[in-house]
Amino acid sequence: xxxxxxxxxxxxxxxxxxxxxxxxxxxxxxxxxxxxxxxxxxxxxxxxxxxxxxxxxxxxxxxxxxxxxxxxxxxxxxxxxxxxxxxxxxxxxxxxxxxxxxxxxxxxxxxxxxxxxxxxxxxxxxxxxxxxxxxxxxxxxxxxxxxxxxxxxxxxxxxxxxxxxxxxxxxxxxxxxxxx
Amino acid sequence: xxxxxxxxxxxxxxxxxxxxxxxxxxxxxxxxxxxxxxxxxxxxxxxxxxxxxxxxxxxxxxxxxxxxxxxxxxxxxxxxxxxxxxxxxxxxxxxxxxxxxxxxxxxxxxxxxxxxxxxxxxxxxxxxxxxxxxxxxxxxxxxxxxxxxxxxxxxxxxxxxxxxxxxxxxxxxxxxxxxxxxxxxxxxxxxxxxxxxxxxxxxxxxxxxxxxxxxxxxxxxxxxxxxxxxxxxxxxxxxxxxxxxxxxxxxxxxxxxxxxxxxxxxxxxxxxxxxxxxxxxxxxxxxxxxxxxxxxxxxxxxxxxxxxxxxxxxxxxxxxxxxxxxxxxxxxxx
Numbered sequence: 001x002x003x004x005x006x007x008x009x010x011x012x013x014x015x016x017x018x019x020x021x022x023x024x025x026x027x028x029x030x031x032x033x034x035x036x037x038x039x040x041x042x043x044x045x046x047x048x049x050x051x052x053x054x055x056x057x058x059x060x061x062x063x064x065x066x067x068x069x070x071x072x073x074x075x076x077x078x079x080x081x082x083x084x085x086x087x088x089x090x091x092x093x094x095x096x097x098x099x100x101x102x103x104x105x106x107x108x109x110x111x112x113x114x115x116x117x118x119x120x121x122x123x124x125x126x127x128x129x130x131x132x133x134x135x136x137x138x139x140x141x142x143x144x145x146x147x148x149x150x151x152x153x154x155x156x157x158x159x160x161x162x163x164x165x166x167x168x169x170x171x172x173x174x175x176x177x178x179x180x
Numbered sequence: 181x182x183x184x185x186x187x188x189x190x191x192x193x194x195x196x197x198x199x200x201x202x203x204x205x206x207x208x209x210x211x212x213x214x215x216x217x218x219x220x221x222x223x224x225x226x227x228x229x230x231x232x233x234x235x236x237x238x239x240x241x242x243x244x245x246x247x248x249x250x251x252x253x254x255x256x257x258x259x260x261x262x263x264x265x266x267x268x269x270x271x272x273x274x275x276x277x278x279x280x281x282x283x284x285x286x287x288x289x290x291x292x293x294x295x296x297x298x299x300x301x302x303x304x305x306x307x308x309x310x311x312x313x314x315x316x317x318x319x320x321x322x323x324x325x326x327x328x329x330x331x332x333x334x335x336x337x338x339x340x341x342x343x344x345x346x347x348x349x350x351x352x353x354x355x356x357x358x359x360x361x362x363x364x365x366x367x368x369x370x371x372x373x374x375x376x377x378x379x380x381x382x383x384x385x386x387x388x389x390x391x392x393x394x395x396x397x398x399x400x401x402x403x404x405x406x407x408x409x410x411x412x413x414x415x416x417x418x419x420x421x422x423x424x425x426x427x428x429x430x431x432x433x434x435x436x437x438x439x440x441x442x443x444x445x446x447x448x449x450x451x452x453x454x455x456x457x458x459x460x461x462x463x464x465x466x467x468x469x470x471x472x473x474x475x476x477x478x479x480x481x482x483x484x485x486x487x488x489x490x491x492x493x494x495x496x497x498x499x500x501x502x503x504x505x506x507x508x509x510x511x512x513x514x
Contacts (some may be wrong), residue, residue, distance in 0.1 A: 019415075022488075023488035023489070024487060024488040024489065025487070025488050026487060026488075029412070032409075032412045033409070033412075036409055036411055043411075045411050047412075047413045048412065048416075049414075049415035049416055050415075051416070055415065055416070058415070076489065076490070
């Protein structure tokens with residue numbers, strides 16, 4: 001299967017699976033470690049991938065949330081994300097996809113403009129989070145946030161669904177983005 | 181002792197940090213051990229220098245002794261200079277002569293003295309079969325300039341010579357002296373330059389690819405990491421292994437020689453996928469200089485693909501640096 005679909009598998013019992021997609025393995029690994037340190041009622045599973053499509057011969061659980069990690073210092077990272085997005089089914093973009101931009105703190109090293117990534121996130125109607133993953137404290141906070149999002153996307157939080165969350169997040173966006 | 185000699189010795193010793201002074205002075209082997217013991221290195225540097233100058237005065241240090249001290253200091257701080265590499269070659273029909281150190285030294289000195297009359301030439305041999313040569317340049321009418329010498333490191337019976345690259349005027353003369361003294365026919369400058377003399381040596385003699393037993397220690401660490409958390413699954417394991425394999429094939433398991441930069445001078449026509457554009461319409465080649473710098477360039481290049489910053493395999497222009505013994509490239513269209 002070359003396209004990831006959100007509901008083509010049955011969920012595991014009390015399991016929530018997140019897929020982190022990004023070129024820099026070390027960053028993904030660190031983020032995964034931080035997420036697993038969080039206290040969470042559900043069983044967490046973190047899948048790390050450099051790009052999509054994923055290898056088809058593997059038996060993997062249903063993916064509840066995809067996070068595309070883009071390093072603003074590297075055009076290669078953005079390119080990789082753009083090609084990977086083509087392998088994600090449209091139904092995923094109803095709250096189960098999120099973009100995470102890292103490296104915005106070091107402005108002089110950034111080769112991708114903030115607006116480029118904001119436009120990408122806007123095109124795919126998905127939330128964009130900024131976090132310098134290399135800083136441990138920021139990473140821990142982001143990990144906490146992602147765990148909460150993951151629980152909602154997996155349906156483990158009663159009363160809130162992924163689509164609810166998406167509309168909640170979107171209303172806090174500044175109106176200038178609508179002009180892009 | 182001549183005033184200029186005293187001044188020269190003083191300035192040379194000033195450059196040595198106190199912690200290294202004893203080692204350097206012992207290696208110089210001009211002042212005897214018992215005299216060195218009388219120096220109190222804990223006092224201020226000026227007092228130490230005064231004491232040393234007094235001892236040198238008593239022993240009537242000459243300019244040659246001072247030059248030897250300069251060589252010792254440079255040997256200790258060799259990374260403070262940038263080294264060029266030259267390669268000498270013999271005529272195809274030449275015999276392999278036996279190398280005579282004394283004959284080499286006298287021949288080298290003669291060539292320089294005949295051309296310039298005023299030069300200070302000093303030699304220092306080390307155990308690693310290398311000879312360090314220091315040349316202070318003068319002319320027929322001026323005394324040698326002791327504060328801007330050239331250092332040459334030569335390995336007898338090999339074609340390679342390393343020079344500290346401050347040469348402009350006297351480079352041909354130096355080349356001549358080296359080829360005549362070592363009984364070679366021709367000398368050519370290689371496109372290889374770095375501060376790290378030992379790395380240049382390793383590249384020139386292709387000695388860097390020796391694998392030591394130590395690298396086994398990295399394996400258990402990797403396995404430990406993956407086993408740590410079974411909740412983390414790497415989807416692209418096959419791809420990761422491919423990248424590791426290709427990186428190992430290009431760079432090997434051994435520690436890389438240390439270089440600080442690689443420079444590519446492009447004189448190629450601009451090629452673009454997009455039709456049109458200002459640059460694509462030029463008939464002349466585009467001139468462009470690309471320089472990669474790093475405290476340890478080859479290590480950095482080796483870690484690019486595993487870190488996910490670049491695709492594997494890397495461009496052969498980057499991976500060929502130690503094999504081709506070059507870090508300056510000129511690229512033209514074929």
